[in-house]
Amino acid sequence: MTSEQSKKGYMFIVSGPSGVGKTVLCNFIVDKYKPNVVYSISTTSRKPRGGEKDGQEYNFCTATEFEKEIKENAFAEWACVHGNYYGTPRKFLVDNVNAGKHVVLNIDVQGGMKIHEQYPEAVMIFILPPSFEELEHRIRGRNMDSEESLKKRMINARKEIDCSKKYKHCLINDDLEKAKEELEKIFLSYMN
Numbered sequence: 001m002t003s004e005q006s007k008k009g010y011m012f013i014v015s016g017p018s019g020v021g022k023t024v025l026c027n028f029i030v031d032k033y034k035p036n037v038v039y040s041i042s043t044t045s046r047k048p049r050g051g052e053k054d055g056q057e058y059n060f061c062t063a064t065e066f067e068k069e070i071k072e073n074a075f076a077e078w079a080c081v082h083g084n085y086y087g088t089p090r091k092f093l094v095d096n097v098n099a100g101k102h103v104v105l106n107i108d109v110q111g112g113m114k115i116h117e118q119y120p121e122a123v124m125i126f127i128l129p130p131s132f133e134e135l136e137h138r139i140r141g142r143n144m145d146s147e148e149s150l151k152k153r154m155i156n157a158r159k160e161i162d163c164s165k166k167y168k169h170c171l172i173n174d175d176l177e178k179a180k181e182e183l184e185k186i187f188l189s190y191m192n
Ligand code: ADP
Pocket: 016, 017, 018, 019, 020, 021, 022, 023, 024, 025, 138, 139, 141, 142, 173, 174, 175, 176, 177, 179
């Protein structure tokens, strides 16, 4: 670790197929280690699901508003995932890391790679499902996706999992409590 890095916080990129448990696992870490660990709230043009609130899970906007923010260079990275825009607000990320906070980014593989290109010290973590059957079961159990959206997510899952080899840390989310422990160990190995 360079002395420059020691003053700054780490970026933890958490990727993996939709429904694998990234949100549950990221929330566990952020809740346990706040305020030193903060969640990067992405901006998206997708519609809120279930009880999602603007400014909590995501900053929700229209596709036109998102495109305006792209032009203003407001995103550290952005991607089109399952037909919707998703992006990481640059200012929040940079300000927090510079203030010594660790930032958790729950983003897809394309976004993870773009952040890693700009910030090679970002910690890359990939969450794998125990099986495709279980992944589909979790997406269905979440009860928030149409049949069409579920199909897109399952097709994308295979492509995303192919990219897991580009990630430094991979863990399987089978038993949730064990996955939490494993993830926490990875975080602590950088935070201490
Ligand atoms: P993602 O953020 O990767 O799309 P979520 O965190 O929303 O996934 O999890 C998808 C669903 O799977 C949720 O209903 C969550 O409670 C459930 N889930 C997460 N991890 C496990 C696990 N280890 N075993 C069973 N269900 C899980």
